[in-house]
Amino acid sequence: MSRLSLPHHYTGKVRELYEVDHDRMLVVASDRVSVFDVVLPDLIPDKGRVLTALSTFWFEQTAHLAPNHLVSSDPTDLPETAGPDVAGRAMLVRAARPVRLECVARGYLFGSAWSDYQETGTIMGRTLPAGLRQAERLPEPVFTPTTKADEGHDLPLADVDAAALVGDERYEELRDLTLAIYSFGAEVAAAHGLILADTKLEFGEVDGRLVVIDEMMTPDSSRYWSADDHHVGTSPPSFDKQYVRDHYLSIGWDMKPPVPHMPESVIEGTRARYVEAYEQVSGLSFDAWYGDGE
Numbered sequence: 001m002s003r004l005s006l007p008h009h010y011t012g013k014v015r016e017l018y019e020v021d022h023d024r025m026l027v028v029a030s031d032r033v034s035v036f037d038v039v040l041p042d043l044i045p046d047k048g049r050v051l052t053a054l055s056t057f058w059f060e061q062t063a064h065l066a067p068n069h070l071v072s073s074d075p076t077d078l079p080e081t082a083g084p085d086v087a088g089r090a091m092l093v094r095a096a097r098p099v100r101l102e103c104v105a106r107g108y109l110f111g112s113a114w115s116d117y118q119e120t121g122t123i124m125g126r127t128l129p130a131g132l133r134q135a136e137r138l139p140e141p142v143f144t145p146t147t148k149a150d151e152g153h154d155l156p157l158a159d160v161d162a163a164a165l166v167g168d169e170r171y172e173e174l175r176d177l178t179l180a181i182y183s184f185g186a187e188v189a190a191a192h193g194l195i196l197a198d199t200k201l202e203f204g205e206v207d208g209r210l211v212v213i214d215e216m217m218t219p220d221s222s223r224y225w226s227a228d229d230h231h232v233g234t235s236p237p238s239f240d241k242q243y244v245r246d247h248y249l250s251i252g253w254d255m256k257p258p259v260p261h262m263p264e265s266v267i268e269g270t271r272a273r274y275v276e277a278y279e280q281v282s283g284l285s286f287d288a289w290y291g292d293g294e
């Protein structure tokens with residue numbers, strides 16, 4: 001994807017940010033995919049449009065729970081200078097000052113939280129009942145924020161350390177909003193035969209008020225399982241990047257560059273999972289979403 005003629009603001013692992021005017025930006029989701037915080041050498045066709053479609057769906061659905069940065073994803077609302085190529089993958093948003101915390105909510109014991117629990121019986125000091133198994137539903141969802149690292153891995157935080165980063169009052173606000181959005185998302189997902197095991201939200205400040213920024217409850221930022229595939233004590237197949245991660249684990253890659261290319265079958269399988277996630281979560285057809293990926 002070539003650069004737009006708008007002033008460029010930031011290159012993330014997946015997104016490009018452009019300045020539109022003093023209080024609005026254009027967030028363009030690319031087809032890049034990162035695992036273990038490394039951007040892979042292959043693109044997943046349509047991934048950026050799926051992320052934008054699903055985030056748009058969730059931003060609209062959760063607007064009653066928390067304000068968010070979305071202005072519009074409709075290509076006719078974008079500045080003309082953005083050009084036609086970004087249709088479907090670009091979002092016009094309110095510019096925010098990002099909060100230096102990644103806000104994670106978990107309803108199930110999996111991934112890094114499962115590893116931590118096996119070692120300590122807690123998630124960074126947060127008490128849980130004894131004897132829980134992998135992928136088990138937690139008695140209630142927990143807020144497990146991490147640092148927002150500029151480079152490398154985000155680090156898990158104990159409650160006190162996370163609160164010290166943003167202040168007690170902000171911390172409680174972030175926790176309550178994150179858990180409310182997660183619980184709502186998990187309920188909608190369940191109605192469509194899916195489990196939303198966990199999700200990561202980012203917040204920013206606009207005029208001193210918190211708004212959700214970046215993306216919302218996509219397969220990049222969340223773990224979705226098919227309810228039929230969920231068996232406590234095992235690792236359920238998921239719609240998220242776990243499929244790509246599993247490929248790299250199976251070939252014994254040491255997680256250091258250079259990253260080997262993915263076979264065509266893994267690229268195609270990943271694309272299919274992203275599209276399926278969007279359609280199953282939203283109940284909408286991806287063919288009806290803006291742009292044609294050209």
Ligand SMILES: Nc1ncnc2c1ncn2[C@@H]1O[C@H](COP(=O)(O)OP(=O)(O)OP(=O)(O)O)[C@@H](O)[C@H]1O
Nearest residue numbers: 012013014015017069093094095096098204213214
């Ligand atoms: N409305 C907004 N105002 C300001 N910054 C934003 C806004 N929306 C998103 N961002 C920032 O844009 C960047 C998007 O980049 P991208 O999603 O590619 O992720 P990243 O920062 O590389 O890492 P991660 O994998 O943790 O999301 C993030 O740094 C995010 O904080």
Ligand SMILES: [Mg+2]
Nearest residue numbers: 012014214215
């Ligand atoms: Mg991001």
